[in-house]
Amino acid sequence: MTVTTHSLPMILAEVEVVRVQRLSPTFVRVELGSPALADFGVDGHLYDQRIKLVFPGESGRVPSFEGADESWYTSWLDIPAEERGHMRTYTVRDVVGEGTDTRLVVDLVLHLDDGATGPGSRWAAAARPGDRLVVVAPRRGEFFGGIEFVPGGAQRLLLVADETAVPAVAAILEQLPAGARGTAFLEVPVTEDVLDLDAPVGMEVVWLPRDGAPLGEQLHAAVVAHLGAPPDRPEVADDEIDPNVWETPTFSSSGEGIDDADTPHGDLYAWIAGESGVVTGLRRHLVRDLGIDRGQVAFMGYWRRGVAMRS
Ligand SMILES: Cc1cc2nc3c(=O)[nH]c(=O)nc-3n(C[C@H](O)[C@H](O)[C@H](O)COP(=O)(O)OP(=O)(O)OC[C@H]3O[C@@H](n4cnc5c(N)ncnc54)[C@H](O)[C@@H]3O)c2cc1C
Structure with missing residues (x-):
């Protein structure tokens, strides 16, 4: 089920993996789709736009944000750890498609160097089309923040x-x-x-x-x-x-x-x-x-x- 909460100034929606591509030993590219992404957008370039991904927890279920309001984050933290899942920060590598077919492209790193791994890396290693997770991303026309690349007039x-x-x-x-x-x-x-x-x-x-x-x-x-x-x-x-x-x-x-x-x-x-x-x-x-x-x-x-x- 796709959950979108229009009362919020950002997109907080369940998305589905529509494509997975192993770019190299370290990088896994996923395309994430949902009709809710029709409202995705920022004023100007995306540059290093960051988003949050919420990966399913140990229960394997995607946490629900149905009916979420501005206290969504603290309400989410109140959910038991195995149901809540894990929130991590990623970058919008690209945006493809349009309207309800808008997809966010995210390149996730697999941690190969020192054997340390976490929910994000683990999820990426096993990602398959049809997998579901939650994205927190900018809604067109609303302030979201998360772009740090601001070169001004630098030469x-x-x-x-x-x-x-x-x-x-x-x-x-x-x-x-x-x-x-x-x-x-x-x-x-x-x-x-x-x-x-x-x-x-x-x-x-x-x-x-x-x-x-x-x-x-x-x-x-x-x-x-x-x-x-x-x-x-x-x-x-x-x-x-x-x-x-x-x-x-x-x-x-x-x-x-x-x-x-x-x-x-x-x-x-x-x-x-x-x-x-x-x-x-x-x-x-x-x-x-x-x-x-x-x-x-x-x-x-x-x-x-x-x-x-x-x-
Ligand atoms: C603004 C911003 C944008 C980001 N964009 C991206 C992005 O587009 N793609 C991306 O893959 N990451 C990105 N990151 C980094 C990502 O959020 C972290 O690497 C995060 O720790 C991954 O979560 P995890 O669940 O895999 O590991 P965690 O649960 O956070 O950590 C578990 C263990 O893994 C280790 N670990 C974490 N990351 C790495 C790593 N890269 N290599 C080796 N060991 C590691 C930790 O040290 C820890 O020991 C971004 C971070 C920020 C702040």
Whole structure:
């Protein structure tokens, strides 16, 4: 049964998997359909638009949001864990079809690196057409938020991602104006995860397959070399890493302010997302060693090694 709740300013609907495609060892692409998605939309480009997916819990049943009102989230948290399912954050990689045949395309990462897995990765590994889950997504004409890519008038772009943020960078690259200039550094688990992406000619795309190297090592080195910083990777102790690190020009998870100082990279806008420890290390290097103002950079922890990203 498709459940949609028009009293809410967002889409909160049960959707069905209509297509599954294994893009590579790490990426599984799913197309999610529901007549409720006819109302999907944002004002402008989607870029890195985030959505929530609610995967079925241990009972195997999809939680019902029938009759949900603005207290839907707290009401959902009141449901017993095995019935409630698991909410996780993903990116709209693409939108295909239209009207009641609108489908959201989502690329989900399978966690192969260190054997750690979670409900999202597990669900993706077994996804089949006909599977059902719940999506929380923007409704056309209503404010939803969740787009962090805001380059303003920057002349030079720097996009930095591990595999969990490759879908976002891929979508951003496709939607950039033809004259955009800059570099995207994309670290993925293995060489076979290198995907064909559409990008403006002025955007260099550099893939960095780990192929067994430590998480973030190549990404960090490539980014700091690109910016001309000293190569040493700053030590970041575990207890200094906020699993939900989120430092953008408009929001700071650590409560920092923005100063408008001129910096040596004043024409740059950088968008950096991935594992929170890697993102924190890059942040230290860029902000401390290069003096880049945080008003020019979005640093976003998309996941944290060893931590389940409960919503
Ligand atoms: C704004 C935003 C957009 C995102 N977009 C996407 C997207 O489009 N596609 C996507 O796949 N992910 C995306 N993510 C990341 C995703 O939400 C997390 O990876 C999430 O932890 C996955 O949930 P899970 O249930 O699989 O694992 P969890 O239950 O959260 O974690 C269980 C275990 O798995 C480990 N783990 C989590 N992620 C990974 C990983 N990638 N590799 C290795 N181990 C891991 C954790 O460290 C933990 O030990 C996004 C996150 C944010 C904040």
